[in-house]
Amino acid sequence: MDLIQILKERVIPVVLKQDLSNQDLNQQDATITNEKQSVLSLFFPILLIILRAKPKLIESLQHNLNPRLSDLFQQDTQSKQQLIQSIQHSLPYDQVENLLDRSIAPTLNVLEDLAGSREPDDIARFLDRNRETIRGTLPIWSLPILGAMGIHYDNLKPLTDPTVKTVPVEKAHAEPEKKKGGFLLPLIALLILALIVAFLWRSCQEKNQKIDHTQVAPNADQELAFFQLSTDKSGNLDTCKARIGNPTFTQILQQDIKQLFKHPMGCEVDSSNKFRSELVDQAALPEVLKLIQGVPHINLVWTGAEISIQGPDTDTVKKLAEKIKPLVPEVNVVFQAVSSLNQQTIANEQKVVDESVRKAESALNQIDREKVQPVDIAKALNLQIINFAFSSAEIPDVNKSVLDKAAVLIKEVDNVHLKVKGYTDSVGTAEVNNKLSNLRAEAVVNYLVSKGVDKSKLTAVGYGQEQPVADNTTPEGQFKNRRIEFEVVNTETGVKREVGSNGIEKKN
Template sequence: MNINLIDLLKQKVSAVVLEGETEHLSEKSQALSSFYPILLSIFKSKPELISNLQNQLNPRLSDIFSANPALKNQFLEQISGTVPTAVIESTLNRSIAPTLGVLEEEAGSSEPNAIVHLIETHWNDVSNALPHWALALLSALGISTASGHSLHQAPETEPYPVVEEKKKTGFLLPLIALIILAALLALIFRACSDKKETEPTTMATQTAASEPAKLQLSTGAIGDLTTCQLYSGNASYVDILQQNIKQIFNHNLGCGAETTANYHTEFIDQDAIPSVLKLVKGVPNASLTWIGNQLSVQAANPTDAQQLAAKIQPLVRNMTVTTPAADMAASMPMDNNTAITSGNNNAEKALAEINPDNIRALDVATALNLQIINFDTASAQIPDANKAILDQAAGLMKRAPQVKLTVKGHTDAVGNANSNKTLSQKRAQAVVDYLVQQGVDPAQLQPVGYGQEQPVADNATPEGQFKNRRIEFEVLNTETGVVREVNDEGIKQQ
């Protein structure tokens, strides 16, 4: 292989992690460049860590330093420079999953042994890119780099006896300690003398979080959790909320989560979230979107949505609770053609914005769900308006075999229930067949027909019937938005 693995990670991973960043861009880029060879050295010595991180929804530094949390703090202080360690930690956290993705792609397998072999093949590049201070860090983690570096050292260094090394170490340790102490004193002095100057920097870091924290979830026909996604700049709070959601809905996997510095660290009225979720549980086919000071509630039955909103409003005094679907249904009829055109345009745009080097199942499903596939009455023929969208999705799925989707067919309640269920299965199968014809692996798709069992609107009106006649896409084997494929144990637990 002629590629430089470290340069490849800088090109593919750093570009994704730093996209849209403006604060401390140079420092973050340098931290990532130093982090890649350290991470690969750890992977080379500890293949079991690769499996552990692959099974994490959002792998973080704390997973790597789980045996020595104090060492993580020392590492962050070293790699962060003048940037707040929390900012650098967030950047490094976001780089772990895409780094694994690149390694899996280059190795041609997700097996840890294949990834280790890839790293060993490129060990010269990896070891040469290690920062000089990283050797002590890796040693403290119980990782020896001697075998790797001996490939590049002169043979005469080997005969030096161990006792000589101990003498050198004994001499250097007090000197290193004095240097570290002097550096700490200098930093403390600088922090005190430049206090006024650091305050604007802190505020700038805070204002970099340009998007409010967001929670989106929906329930199924019996009011159980079907989809859930969290966006927050506070990883610790996300962990706490995940536990609440798992407990309230008796759900093993909880939510998909994105924890980046782009999002605020707090929700408005966030202490009320668990109480609100308890109210949502049991409401069939309901959805909730909590973003900024707006809380949107929808349900298949508009009355359910309005009653739920009335119960929630007293709990969130600083927020406005709305029921958009119920309000729209009451105020104006739906223009079906306009809705189809708008939805399909949005789907095409969302698919076009997916990074072809970082294709996630959740992103593909979310984009496809923006379109409206409006089958003719009693027909399973895919409308021409949707074929271009499905072609886009097929192109992405062929590049990402890990993307596996369930295609769900639904009908309105007009006609015989059994016939509707059969028709919904045919429609879902038609979508699967079309994607397979475009080259998608059949193993990536699973059609399911639900007939009229899961309405999202009132079947008593033409507008409601139009909404209920739909195709939905979900991540296969999980209804939580988890972007990595669920293992066998996880599937059995659902």
């Protein structure tokens, strides 16, 4: 059982029991009890992080018969207030502060028991050994609070304070080991010296070769981490998706989304290692979410090192972008307005899409099931326009009927490979657009596979903003460049048959 779970089981009942001096625990309102349990659960990792980073606080709190938050934060009343406001749910401020005050002493008691000692150094070492568990449950909204105290999440490495003993807790009370022979000391010193020389030599070699490690991707096969959130007309959560290969982080993110937006479902999450483990500057995500909360009709897409913001008018999205930029210095922030002035353009685009879908469905319906030709399927598919939303790889519902019909026909054709080619407009960086175009092509492939098409018949390729078919400086041109095209290859003859978006076969 991990440390946080132990604290939940041993500290929460003690604290809640103090609230019930005049009534039975089972008679307390279940909602209030659950909120108090949630408040304490969120507080535990924050408390432990502070104690681990500042071991001298442990002794100070131990000598206080009634330790309080004010002792923990000392003169930093602003950070204390921010913590309570972030953690309180619907509970009154004073009640939450009192609840957290009363949890400190029993938490210290449990830590002393688990460490097998009251010595602050022993407790600090015990927390150090459990640092990964503590970090893994730390709410992301707490990072700015800890940062204000000089405690940074990314720098929480093993303790190096020379005043902290390095003897493991398990051996603290064991019999002293016999002294080793004196001849070992010079040998150890020589080994350490050799390691230092090897390290310095390697550092020099790397410097001479001018290797830029910041440019090396964590895993070339992994997709960029992705986060998308949109608000409704009231500024409440409408849609949310997180594709970040870090289950611990996405679990904390999910919890924060539910709390901030008071939404029961939160995000649709995929934390598989298919995706990179973090967004660039993702520690700022809590503050970014707070800026978006309450703003109507905002769509934010965070892909790797780029944030795209779409909103109802230029003034709104521009101000939002200006507030977000200082929070994410390593991220490129772009924005696009969907104002009433271009609503007619959007309506016209939708008419074009609807007409293209009708033509594609008609062409597929005319194909003879007994004489299916691959190029006919490609021609029909390319008649439709898959109008992906700004920075999105979600297939619009209007296009799914065409893909459904195409899937039925593709399954009946042998010896054919279909390449799905994705393209974007030029808004944003080339790297993000390449990834986005690939995600869009993969979305089409995955949809066809979900309808029974053999995946070996399909390949997804993204070309980003390359090969535009229209002027990227206009909304109309960007609309045309956000497209999917199909190329058919006969696996027996190797002949390629590429069909343009007008349904006409291209000459190779």
